[in-house]
Structure formats: structure tokens, C-alpha cells
Amino acid sequence: MSSMKINAITLALKSLRHKPLSTALNMLLMAVGIAMMTFILSVSTQLADSATRDAEGIDLVVGAKGSPLQLILSSIYQVDTPTGNIPLSSEDLLKKNRMVKNVMPLALGDSYQGFRIVGTSLGYIEHYQGVIDQGQLFAEPMQAVIGAQVAKRTGIKLGQDLYGSHGLTSGGEVHDGVPYKVVGILKPGGSVLDRLVVTPVASVWAVHEKTNGLDASDPEEKEAMEESRELTALLVQYASPLAAVTMPRFINSQSELQAAQPALEAAKLFRLMGVGIDVLRGIAIIVLLSAALSMFVALYNALEERKADLAILRMLGASPRKLFVLLLIEGCVLALAGALLGWLIGHVAVEIFGHILAADQNISLSGLIILAEEFWLILVALGIGLIAALLPAIRAYRTDIANTLSH
Template structure:
């Protein structure tokens, strides 16, 4: 009978202790798996959504709120800005592109974004069905928004006031679905795009308002891509000097946000490390106690021809089995936790996480678990290796 089968039988002999050690190991690995999967996916998603956006121009207020509302679409806007700022930015020699955003409504929780065709092009989006909007009150659905709302080409729908589900229905101005985008893995997947004029039309129920010139209308924000590195120095200063405007830089605000989140992640990693340490100590106590209880059995095994090396392998195999089983259970628990978080974020039409995606750092977790298990088994295994047959049998009589 080999060391692994003997180790398995020994572990089954102490089901309660084995279950406790497995639980502690699984909790530690689960926490590390969850932290790695969530932090990596959130950071990659944030970088992808903000790629190519050098500056966001919006109403004065919190720069972070402006970035969250206009780039990631997970917060409320800071206010509105005059429409003429779009022309001023679009014709500025240091600006490559200026993409307008007009927010205010949603459809089943998915934001309706007034913009132009450049917004879809910015994320390299391609059509799965239909075409891009060509005139007001036409709408193009992102892949996730289309799937969750069962949108079909030619269908009509009415937006609800506000950026979350449950607001007043604008049934006086229905939209027509003209296109559905392929998945991009970006924020675009959970948005509904329409011309800026559509957003104005929906909210202008008074005939006098509908006749207002463009110069008197408003936008929520403008996404800017620089034409030259020099713009990074002068553009934010120029924007911030305007009475109603502020400039927010996604790269800076995202870094600040992840610095804040990183503190919490570091605390969770420390807790996970502490749980793994407790698991190692518990495993050590269990294996050491089992060795003390089975000293006579070990001595008899030696008299039957078992070598010291075989006893060493037996204890190490127990630690290995416990650690690998705990690592597997922890990995499954960790990803199930990601799935629960993904479901809660998905129901709020916010961020999208992949439950079973394996990120780079996870490759080290089985190795960490094995090292923890082998270290916990090392001292009991060394004692078993040095077992004195005669003295042990003499003490047992």
C-alpha cells in the first residue's frame, strides 16, 4: 500500500479534525482567489474603459464623480455644461476628438446615452445586427443591454427618467431599436446609444423649448482625446478657468481610486494570510497529535519492514492531501464568491465580472497551499523518521 493511500485512510480516521483543517485551508485560499480575481478584473476593466480618453470635461464638482459617471457610468453626473463647449473643444488644435455625452434616462436600468457615432468607434464596436443610428429617436443597444432587455431590431421602447430603473416613463417619445452591437468587453456593452438630439427631444415637452437654438442647449460631459502631449499641460488649465466647467483626467482619478481600493485589498490579503497561517498551525497540531497517538502503530510498521523514509512520506502525504484538497475547495469557493458579486453588480447594470476566469496570480495559489501543507507536516514527519522502535514498543507495554 503506497503512502498516499495510507495517508488517505489516516485522514478518514479523524473526520472532524480533517474537516476543520480543510475548512481553514479552503477559507484562506478562497479569500485570496476572490481578491485576485475581482481586483484584477476591475483594474483591467477600468483601464479598458478609459483607454484613449485623456480628459473629461463636465460641470464643476467632484472630479472622481465626473469620471465615474461619464467614463464608467456607475455614478450620477455632476451637472450639465453648455453645448457650445463641444464645438470649442472639437476645433481646438490640441484636441484630436471630442465626444459628447447627454445622460438622464434609462431603460430597465441600462443608461440611454445621447452621443454620436464616434463613441461606438472609440471602443472599436461592430454591429451584430442592424445599423448605427442616423436620426433622432433611433437607438443602438450594447450586447449586454440587448440580451438582458430582449431587444430586437424594429422594436419600440420608452425610456424612464433618471439613471436607475423605476423613474417616470417618457412614453410620449418612444425610441426605435435600429442596431445591436457585438460584445466589446467594455462599458459600451451595458449602454444604449442614441443621438444627442433624442435626449433633448424626450425632455422638451414645451413647444418653446423645442425651438431653442443649439447654443442654449446643454450636454452632460465631453470626452476628449489629445492631439499632442502638450495638451496635458494646457487643456486642463484652460477648461478649469471657465466659470461652469471642470476638467478631470481619467488616468489620475482611476489611479487615486485604485490606491484607495488597494488599502482595502491589502487588508483582505493580510486576513487571508492570517487564515492560512492558522490553517498551517491547525494542520501541524493535528498531524503532531496523530503522530503521538499512533507512535506504537508507527513502531509496528517499522518492525514489519517499513523504512523511516516511508513514514516520512506518509506524514508528508497527509499534509499534501489536506493542502491540495483545501486549495481546490477554496478555489471553487472563491470563484463562487466572484459569481455572487457579479450577479449583484449585474442586477444593478454596473460592472461586469467573469465568474470562472482565471487570472495570472491564481497560478501561485496551489503552490502556496502545498508549501503550507508540507511545512505543517515537516516536524511531525521528521519525528516519525527518527522513531526509536525499541523505546516506543517498551513504553507501550
Template sequence: MKRINALTLALKSLRHKPLSTAANLVLMAVGVAMMSFVLAASQQLEEKALRDARGIDLVVGAKGSPLQLILSSIYHIDIPTGNIPLAAEAQLRQNRLVKKVIPLALGDSFHGYRIAGTTPDYIAHYGGELDRGEMFKAPMQAVLGAQAAAGAGLTTGSRFVGSHGIAGGGDGHSDAPFTVVGVLKPTGSVLDRLVLTPVESVWQVHEVAHGIDPDDKEEKAAMDEERELTALLVQYASPLAAAMLPRAVNSQPELQAAQPAFESAKLFRLLGVGVDVLRGIAAIMLLSAALSMFVALYSALEERKTDLAILRTLGAAPRKLMALLLVEGLLLASAGAALGWIAGHAALEILGRLASDGQNLALTGLYVASSEAWLIPVALAIGLAAALLPALRAYRTDIATTLSH
């Protein structure tokens, strides 16, 4: 008699009941897909959020929600809390507890990509490098992040006008066009989604919109006294600043200090509740897959008791029959896990493309989270556990009793 191959017999057995096999594969795949999706998405978001906030110890802006100030000034996914006097920047620069101050002037966008008035220090902070063109040197010049340039279809030499608001549906400032002088290389940070220009550009756009004549010295002097910024990104000069500076800023009637580390932790806690719920649902799906696989293998064993007894009479050792059931469980689990992992990352890639179209935090299905490493072993363990009792029954198959029935 030919040597009995457990893998070959297991494959034939699974093909013999395609509906049951497909149902078990789907259950396992859905559970693994959900778990893979949640793990990869949550880790990506956390890493991107930490990277965007790295090196920024404090955000100074108008009174309001600290979390809103962080979301609008660091991640650029919310509206600002308001404006602050330009004098606040000079005040912070003169403070010995402050190492660096980066100004931001926000309010307009182009095709949904936020126009951020700032300085070259902001680009340097995120390690931005020019892909082509040069850095802005004068008002109404713009340098685009890689994603913004590709999404808006702009390159060096292009001219465009911004619109009021961050959604891209506001009134256009047709009298104050920008000229693209440079495009940055991809950085994987918030920089990729921004249109960057000198702070003076933002002021000039709104002065033109309000009919201010830039050649009128009296009007210009009056405007200079009312200059405002949206936020200031601050880097501490010493650990002492963490204890003293936020309190000093918050004591001023027009200013608010928000600490990115604290607010980001609060945001992650809020998101963590939803992530834990999804993980729980995925775990339930995996347990359902294990139960379904157990029922299928146990039922198949009852139907194949005579076949297994005949195999024994043909020379198959009890351990071979046990191996047959275990291999079936492993095949179902590994195939379901592989399909689920691919499906989870495919769904994440689709979501990432949709999110990218909306200029939000970009996600990609090509990212593999470190915590996903345990998914395949867990799936295989589930397959083995589901097949263990049927396998033990197969091992203990009594030839005489089974064939006598």
C-alpha cells in the first residue's frame, strides 16, 4: 500500500465539502481581516501623530479648546480657535525659556489643501527638502508639499488663488494670486499636505480682500498695528519651561497654551475606546470561526468514521488519522488567516486612498504593524484547538466496533 499522505487526504476532504469549507474560511478571514485592519490603522495613526508633534513642546493660540488648537495647528485637520496678536511672537522669542518659535497664519486653502503662512523654519522642522524649484523669499510665493502638489495639479511656475476656509468651498481671492516657486520631496509628515507661503502673504491676501491699498502709508500703518497670527509652535530651551511657560501664557487674557503630548494622549484615549470595541468584535469573530471549525470537523468525523476505520485496516496508524484531522484544521486556519490578512490590508489601502482624497491623515495598506506578528500563530492555534477533539476521537477509532455498525 502506498504511504498515506495526511496533507493530500486533508485537501481532498476539504474539497469534498466546499460549502462547509468556504463558510469556515470566511469566518476565519473576517476575524483576521478586522483584527489586521484595526492593528495596522491604529498603529499608523499613532506613529504619524507622534511624528507630526515631535519637537513641538507647546502651541500658543487663541482661547478655546486645547485639543482643537492642537488639531488645527499641528495636524491641520480642524478649524483654528481664533487669532492672537503678532506681539505674542516677539514676547515669546525674548523669553529665556524658549528655544524656538515658529509662527503660523491660517485661514485659506486651495482644493482643500490648507495654505499655511509660516517661515522656512517650519519646513526645516519636518526635514523638508526641495524636489524642484526654490524656497519662498517674498510674499505671494508658495512652496507645496508633495501630496498637495500632486493633488492640486500644480508645479513650479503655476499660479493659483486661495479660497476662504479649509474645505475648499469658500470665496476665492482672485485679486491675490500665488505663484508656485518650489515643490518639496515627500516627508511622510503633515508637510506633504500643505501649501506653504510667508506669513506676509496671508496678511496681504486679506488686506486686498478688504480693499486696503498697499501703497497707502496710513492704511498700511494702521494694518501693521493690527497684525495677527493663528498660532505659535514653541520649543522649550530647558525642562523648567514645561512647568512655568504654560501657566504664564494661560494667564494672559488673549492667549492659550496647549501641550501636544498631553492633548495627543487624550485623543488616543478617546480613539482607544473605539479601537478596543473593534478588537473585541474581531476576537468574537475569531472565536466563532473556531467554534464553526470544530463543529464542521466533528461532524465530518462522524460521517467518515467508516472511512477512517477502513484506512486503519489498510495500514494507517492511529497517529496518521489524528494528523489528518489536525492538518485539516491547520489548512483551514492558515488559508483563512492569509485571506483575512490580505483583505484587511486591502480595505486599509482603500480607506487610505479615500482619506488621501480628503487631505486627512494618510493610511496605506502596505504598512504592517508589529503587533500583527501574532495573528498567524493565533489563527493556527485556533485551527489546532478546533481540530484537537475530533483528532483525538479519530486516534481512538475502534476498527471492529465501527465496521460492525
């Protein structure tokens, strides 16, 4: 039995090598379809996992009036511009509410080499389970803790000064007179913290007040500064399930505030993404079907051309079952080779796409992450190969020696 299989595999490989152009075309079609499916599956899963992880434990985001989705993207995922600022008094308003368990303030507006500087509290780092790799957490204004991705891509070291730039992307005016001292570097955690520079809220106020030429030592100016201080957003955790009903309505009734629910907005975002993903998935399925049809035609035509060869094999002692297996093996080898090539191309594409996003949006995607679901793609490809080869294999099984050789 084993020798029969070895001979069948050898014959199948020789047959595929006999028509290199047809074999390459069928492999390419299969590879393109599997590559697209691998890319879609990997990217959509990684983005969904990242979005779920970053929003976990945050029940409500409070910010300025505008787009709720924009508020979520800018405050939780740090990938959009904020809707505006809100009064500092908003934080006290929420902290005094019995429905609220915890409030994390955010003050945005500056960046460092494209990475956002986030003014917040230590509770923000604790919420994302940030763990110090070097140094310590900040203890006073103008100290900063940086994420692992920031440290890796900028090369900044513990104890060095960094100067923020105005705006949330690189290229803004540098606040060169007000440095932040790097007192801590976080371990990679797979959350939004990896790509942030985190500092106390007071640091962000101090930078902008000094940049605007305000003097905190002047009592009048100090009082004016304290009255005009603002936050960008507040991340809220509920103390009671009842808050999910009452808090958004209460916040939206305030003239300057807006409430956005991460779960609701994330669902909208995934629906928008889902349309594009479904289109790409549909194209990939069409390509796979085209590969199956092309493979079937190639194997069927090859069978017609090799009828005499198959009849001679029968005369030499090959059983109908062996010819049947031979054609099935050809289909499986062709499909498997194309699938493995496509799987590799798909992961390379994810890695390239991840580098593009990292440079533009600071979003992490890795082509090195292999999902369990991807193994189903290999089985799908083998199934396509088997189905495409089935009819030619049946015809080979039914080969009439006398009739074939007489022609």
C-alpha cells in the first residue's frame, strides 16, 4: 500500500511538472484566494481584539459635543482628533455622582514624534495593567512614562528629556522650553498604552500656560489660569448597572457635555468595517471558485491528453483504484502548494500593512500572529483540490484499456 502511494505521488509530481505554465497558473489562483482570506481574517481579528481590549472596563466617555464615534476614537483608541475640550468642573460633577465608580481624566493636544502625549492620572495606567520595565511611575508634573512602542521607535532612554509638539501628529511646533523627564518605560502590554507618552494632567496645563507666556507666580494670572483649565475627555466606570440607563441622559442634558457609549459606538464601527470586509471576502471566494474551475479544466484536459498513458499504466499492472488516487493526489498537491504559498503571502501582506498603519496611525498589526482559524483555510483548499479532481479521477478509474489503445 505504501509503495503504491509513493509511486502515485511521484507520478503526480511528474505530471504537474510536465505542464509548468498550467500548474503555475492554478497555483497562483489558489494562492491569491487563500492570501486574501488569510489577510482578511488576520487583520479583522487583530483589530477587533485590540479594540475590545482597549475599550474593556470603560462604560462611558464624556467629552465635548460632536460625533460620539469621534469621541470614542480619540479618547479610547487615540486615533482621531478630539471633539473639543470640556470644563475641569465636569470631573467633579461626575465624581460626586453615586452612579459613578471611577473617573479617569484625559488632557490631549500634543505629541512626541507622532506618539500622543496623554495627560491623565495613575489610574489610567493601572486600568490598562501597565507594568514598569524601567524606572518608576510619575509622581509629579513634567514627569512622563512612555509605552514600549514609543521607546522602541524613538530610541529615547530613561532619564532623558523629551519635548512635545503641538498637535496630535508629527510636524507641529515644538514646545522646546518645557521638557518632560522620562521617569519610566512600560513593558509591552498589547494595549493603547504601548504607543502613548503618559504624564499628569497638570503637565499638559503647565506646557500650554508657559507656551502662552502666562506667569503662575502672578496671583491674578494664576487665578485666571485655574478658572480656564479644561480637560479633553473623561473615561467613566459605572458603580451600578442602573447607571447605563440614567448617566448618558444626564450627561447629554448638560449644555457643554456629550456622552458616548464605547460598546454602542464600537458596534457601529465594526458594522462599517464589516461591509468592506464582506466585500473583500466575497472577492476572495470568487477567486477560490475560479481556482477550482481552472484546476478542474486543467486536470480534465490533462486526462484527455494522457488517456493512452493511463491505459498503458493499467496494462503494466496499475489498478483502477491507483489511477483514481493518482488524479486525486494531483489535485491535492496543486491545491496544497497554492494554499501554503497564499498563506505565506497573506502574512507578509499583514506585516507590511501593519508597518504602514504603525507609521501613519500608530496601530499595531503583526504578520507573525497565526490564528487557529487559519488552519481551516488549508482544509478548504484541500477540499477544493479534491472536488476539482474528482470527476477526472472517476473518468481515469473507468478507463477502458482496449477502447483507448485501439484509437
